[in-house]
Amino acid sequence: MSKIIGIDLGTTNSEAAYIEAGKPVVIKSVEGQPYFPSVVAFTKTGEMLVGEAAKRQAVTNTEGTVQRIKRKMGTNEKVNLRGKTYTPQQISAFILQKIKKDAEDFLGEKITDAVITVPAYFNDDQRQATKDAGAIAGFNVKRIINEPTAAALAYGLDKEGDQKIAVYDFGGGTLDVTIMEVGGGVFEVLSTSGDTQLGGSDMDQALVDYIAEEFKKRHGVDLRKEPKTLQRVLEAVETAKIELSSTLQTDINLPYIYVVTGEPKHLEIKLTRTKLEEIISPIVQRSEKPCRQALQDAKLKPEDIDHVVLVGGVTRMQMVQKKVEEIFRQKPKREVDPMECVAIGAAIQAGVLSGEIDKDIVLLDVTPLTLSIETLGGVATPLIDRNTTVPTRKSKVFSTAADNQTSVEINVLQGERPMAADNKSLGRFHLDGILPAPRGLPQIEVTFDIDVNGIMNVSAKDLGTGKEQSIRITGSTKLSDSEIERMRKEAKEHEDEDKKRKEKIEIRNTADSLVHSTEKTLDELKDKFSSEDKENLEKALKELREALTGDDTDKIKENSDKLTQELQKASTKIYQQAAQHYQQQPGQGTEQGDAWQGHPSDDDSTINADYKVKGEKKKKKDEDTE
Amino acid sequence: MPTKKPTGTKKNTQETAHHTIKKLEEENTQLHQEIMDKNDKYLRTLADFQNYQKRMEKELQAQKEDIKKKYLLELLDLTELLKKAYEDSDPKSGLKLLLENLDKFLEKEGITYIDCKGKPFNYQLHNAISTIEQSECVDGTILDEIKKGYLVGEKLLRPAHVIVAKKKP
Structure with a gap:
C-alpha cells in the first residue's frame, strides 16, 4: 500500500509529514524548509509561484499574489489574479499541489492519498471546500480531521x-x-x-517598538522608518526571544545600525526576561x-x-x-515540536488508515550488552555491539599468536569492559587440529549467530582445513534489567583505568608482533640490508625483546618506536635502490602487508586478532613474578 | 447391503489414500520448513534494516559534529584575531588582511555574493521587503539592498533582501 501523507493546511504556513518505520517524519520543501508558506502568485509573465518563491515577491506583486486564503474557504468569494478568477478551493489546491510535488521528491515515490487538517470551528461548507481543494490538487483525501484532534494524536492521547x-x-x-x-x-x-486578530506578530511588533523607542531616546532616530534598519531590528528581536527562553538576560547588539551626521551609531540594549515579559504581557493576557x-x-x-x-x-x-x-x-x-504537532498528528492518522501503524509490528529483541571473544593479552574483541537488533550474524577472521600453534581457545564474553576478565564468560571451547604454521598465517573464522529467540550459536572454522567447532549459548539477550544496569555502570566507572590497561596490552601486542615481523624481515632480506643497518636493527630488536620481558609499558613503547624508526630507515634505502632499478614496476602485496599489521580492531575486514596461546597467560604470570 | 465385490477396490482406495496422505505429509513438512526458512530470512532482513538505521543515525550525528567542528574552528581563529585587532591602536591594516582571509575562506567554500542593485527583481534570488513608487523608473528594478544575499555554488544560501521600484500609474 502506498504512503498517505498528513497535511496541516495553515493560514500562513502549511506543513506535511508521513510515517516511516512507525515514526513520523516531517517533509521538507524543495527549498529545504520544514514548512510551505501558504502563498500563491501569478507573475506578470503568467508564471505561477507557490510557497517560498511566492512569498519573496509578494510585495512587488500585490495584484498577482494571494495570502491567507484559508480565511476565505467555504465562502463564495473569488480571487482575481491577473485577469483570471479563482475560487478559494483552487488557490488552496495550488498550495496542496506544491506540497504533493515536493513530498514526492522527498519520498521518491508517487503520493496520491492524504489526510488534511482543518480548524475545529470549520463548518461543513469549509470542510467540503478543503476536501475539494485536495481533489483538485490530485489527492485522494482519505479524511479531514480537526487540527486540535491531530495535535492530541501527536501526543497519543487517544x-x-x-x-x-x-x-x-x-x-x-x-x-x-x-x-x-x-x-x-x-x-x-x-x-x-x-x-x-492575536498572534506572535503582535509580540514582535511590541518588541520592535520598545527597542526603536530606546534607540530614539538616545540618538533621536527612529529605526522603524528605514526598511534596512527595521529589518535588522526584527531579526534581532527574533533571536532575543529564542535566547530569553533559556537565559535571563541577553544583549541586543547591532553594530553600525545607523549613521548620525557622519558618525556611525551602534545599537546596544540589554533585554532581560522580565522586561520581555512586561512587553508581551498584554498580548499573553x-x-x-x-x-x-x-x-x-x-x-x-x-x-x-x-x-x-x-x-x-x-x-x-x-x-x-x-x-x-x-x-x-x-x-x-x-x-512534540509545537509547529509540527498538527502535521505529525495528521500523519499518524494517515498511518493508521494505511495500516502503517496498526499492522502487526514485529518486535525484535536487541542484545543488551556487547558480545566479544577473548584475544591476545586478555583483550575482549567485540563481534556484536550492544543494542544490535537480533536475529543477526557476524563473522570475523582471526589468526594464531604463536608459531606452530595448533589449538585456539574461544572464550565467549558478554559485557562492555575492554578486558576479557572483567566481562562475563558465557562459554568456551577449543578448536584443535590447526596445521602447524607461522603465527598470523592460519585463518580462523569465528561466527556469532543469534536467532530470534536469543539463542546464540558460536562457531570457529579453520578456513584452511575446514575443521569446525561450535557451541550453543542460550539467554544471550535475556538478562534482568538490574544485571544489565550493573554491568553498564561498572563499565562506566572503570572506563579510564580500563582504557589504560587496554592500551598497555595493545602496546605490548604491537611490540610483540613488531619483534616477530622484524625477525622475519631480517631473515628474508639479510642480503639487501647494509651491514650497518643490520647491526642497528639487531641492536634495537634486542632492546625491545628485553623490554618485553619486563612490565614497563613506556619502555616497551619507546623501544618499539626506536625499532620502527630503524626499520623504516633501512627499508627506505632498499626501496630507493629498488626504485632506481624498477621505476616502472610498483611494489605488490602492500595491501596484504597492511592487513596483517596491527591488532584487533573494530574493522569488519579480515583482521589480525591473535588468539592467546593456551597456557600463555600462566606463563606470563610466572615471568611477572620472577 | 455390503457386498464382497469391492474389497479389492477398497484395498486399492485405502492404499491410494494412504499414499496421498503420505505425500501430503511430506509436502507439509517441506512447506513448513520453507516457511520457517523464509520467516527466519524475513526477521534477519528486518533486524539488518534496524541495525542499519541505528548505524546511519550514529553516522549522521558524527557527520554533523564534524561539520560543526570545522566551522567552529574557523570562527575561533576569527575571534582571536578580532580580539587582537581590537587591542591594536591602528587596526586598519590588520583588519584588511583578516577580511581578505575571510573572503578567501568563503570563496573556497563556493560562496558568491548576489549583486542585485539596479537589476530586475528575481524571486529566485531576491526577497522583496518593500516597494517604492516612482514615476521615472523601470518597474521591478531593485532600488536598494537591505541585506546582502549569497549563493553556495549554484544554490541559494540567503536571498538578498531588497527594495523594488514600482512605476506610478
Missing part, C-alpha cells in the same frame, strides 16, 4: 481512555482554543474559542479570555481537563506556558 483535552494553539496570527473529549479513540469537540470562554461553553472547570496540549510557535515562550498553566492549573504538554 490511547489513554476517556479524557478531556484542551488544545491551546497560538500561532503567528491567530489564537484557537479547543476543548475536546476523547473516548474509545473518538474525539468530540466540546467547545472552541479564539481570537483571529488577551489569550486568557478565550480559554475561560471555551471552558465555560464546555461547561467544565479547569480541574476537569486531563491534558493541555500546546500548538504554535508562540507557545515556545515560557511566559505563555506559565499563563496556560495558570489558566488550566496544570503543566501543559510540549514534548
Whole structure:
C-alpha cells in the first residue's frame, strides 16, 4: 500500500509529514524548509509561484499574489489574479499541489492519498471546500480531521481512555482554543474559542517598538522608518526571544545600525526576561479570555481537563506556558515540536488508515550488552555491539599468536569492559587440529549467530582445513534489567583505568608482533640490508625483546618506536635502490602487508586478532613474578 | 447391503489414500520448513534494516559534529584575531588582511555574493521587503539592498533582501 501523507493546511504556513518505520517524519520543501508558506502568485509573465518563491515577491506583486486564503474557504468569494478568477478551493489546491510535488521528491515515490487538517470551528461548507481543494490538487483525501484532534494524536492521547483535552494553539496570527473529549479513540469537540486578530506578530511588533523607542531616546532616530534598519531590528528581536527562553538576560547588539551626521551609531540594549515579559504581557493576557470562554461553553472547570496540549510557535515562550498553566492549573504538554504537532498528528492518522501503524509490528529483541571473544593479552574483541537488533550474524577472521600453534581457545564474553576478565564468560571451547604454521598465517573464522529467540550459536572454522567447532549459548539477550544496569555502570566507572590497561596490552601486542615481523624481515632480506643497518636493527630488536620481558609499558613503547624508526630507515634505502632499478614496476602485496599489521580492531575486514596461546597467560604470570 | 465385490477396490482406495496422505505429509513438512526458512530470512532482513538505521543515525550525528567542528574552528581563529585587532591602536591594516582571509575562506567554500542593485527583481534570488513608487523608473528594478544575499555554488544560501521600484500609474 502506498504512503498517505498528513497535511496541516495553515493560514500562513502549511506543513506535511508521513510515517516511516512507525515514526513520523516531517517533509521538507524543495527549498529545504520544514514548512510551505501558504502563498500563491501569478507573475506578470503568467508564471505561477507557490510557497517560498511566492512569498519573496509578494510585495512587488500585490495584484498577482494571494495570502491567507484559508480565511476565505467555504465562502463564495473569488480571487482575481491577473485577469483570471479563482475560487478559494483552487488557490488552496495550488498550495496542496506544491506540497504533493515536493513530498514526492522527498519520498521518491508517487503520493496520491492524504489526510488534511482543518480548524475545529470549520463548518461543513469549509470542510467540503478543503476536501475539494485536495481533489483538485490530485489527492485522494482519505479524511479531514480537526487540527486540535491531530495535535492530541501527536501526543497519543487517544490511547489513554476517556479524557478531556484542551488544545491551546497560538500561532503567528491567530489564537484557537479547543476543548475536546476523547473516548474509545473518538474525539468530540466540546467547545472552541479564539481570537483571529492575536498572534506572535503582535509580540514582535511590541518588541520592535520598545527597542526603536530606546534607540530614539538616545540618538533621536527612529529605526522603524528605514526598511534596512527595521529589518535588522526584527531579526534581532527574533533571536532575543529564542535566547530569553533559556537565559535571563541577553544583549541586543547591532553594530553600525545607523549613521548620525557622519558618525556611525551602534545599537546596544540589554533585554532581560522580565522586561520581555512586561512587553508581551498584554498580548499573553488577551489569550486568557478565550480559554475561560471555551471552558465555560464546555461547561467544565479547569480541574476537569486531563491534558493541555500546546500548538504554535508562540507557545515556545515560557511566559505563555506559565499563563496556560495558570489558566488550566496544570503543566501543559510540549514534548512534540509545537509547529509540527498538527502535521505529525495528521500523519499518524494517515498511518493508521494505511495500516502503517496498526499492522502487526514485529518486535525484535536487541542484545543488551556487547558480545566479544577473548584475544591476545586478555583483550575482549567485540563481534556484536550492544543494542544490535537480533536475529543477526557476524563473522570475523582471526589468526594464531604463536608459531606452530595448533589449538585456539574461544572464550565467549558478554559485557562492555575492554578486558576479557572483567566481562562475563558465557562459554568456551577449543578448536584443535590447526596445521602447524607461522603465527598470523592460519585463518580462523569465528561466527556469532543469534536467532530470534536469543539463542546464540558460536562457531570457529579453520578456513584452511575446514575443521569446525561450535557451541550453543542460550539467554544471550535475556538478562534482568538490574544485571544489565550493573554491568553498564561498572563499565562506566572503570572506563579510564580500563582504557589504560587496554592500551598497555595493545602496546605490548604491537611490540610483540613488531619483534616477530622484524625477525622475519631480517631473515628474508639479510642480503639487501647494509651491514650497518643490520647491526642497528639487531641492536634495537634486542632492546625491545628485553623490554618485553619486563612490565614497563613506556619502555616497551619507546623501544618499539626506536625499532620502527630503524626499520623504516633501512627499508627506505632498499626501496630507493629498488626504485632506481624498477621505476616502472610498483611494489605488490602492500595491501596484504597492511592487513596483517596491527591488532584487533573494530574493522569488519579480515583482521589480525591473535588468539592467546593456551597456557600463555600462566606463563606470563610466572615471568611477572620472577 | 455390503457386498464382497469391492474389497479389492477398497484395498486399492485405502492404499491410494494412504499414499496421498503420505505425500501430503511430506509436502507439509517441506512447506513448513520453507516457511520457517523464509520467516527466519524475513526477521534477519528486518533486524539488518534496524541495525542499519541505528548505524546511519550514529553516522549522521558524527557527520554533523564534524561539520560543526570545522566551522567552529574557523570562527575561533576569527575571534582571536578580532580580539587582537581590537587591542591594536591602528587596526586598519590588520583588519584588511583578516577580511581578505575571510573572503578567501568563503570563496573556497563556493560562496558568491548576489549583486542585485539596479537589476530586475528575481524571486529566485531576491526577497522583496518593500516597494517604492516612482514615476521615472523601470518597474521591478531593485532600488536598494537591505541585506546582502549569497549563493553556495549554484544554490541559494540567503536571498538578498531588497527594495523594488514600482512605476506610478
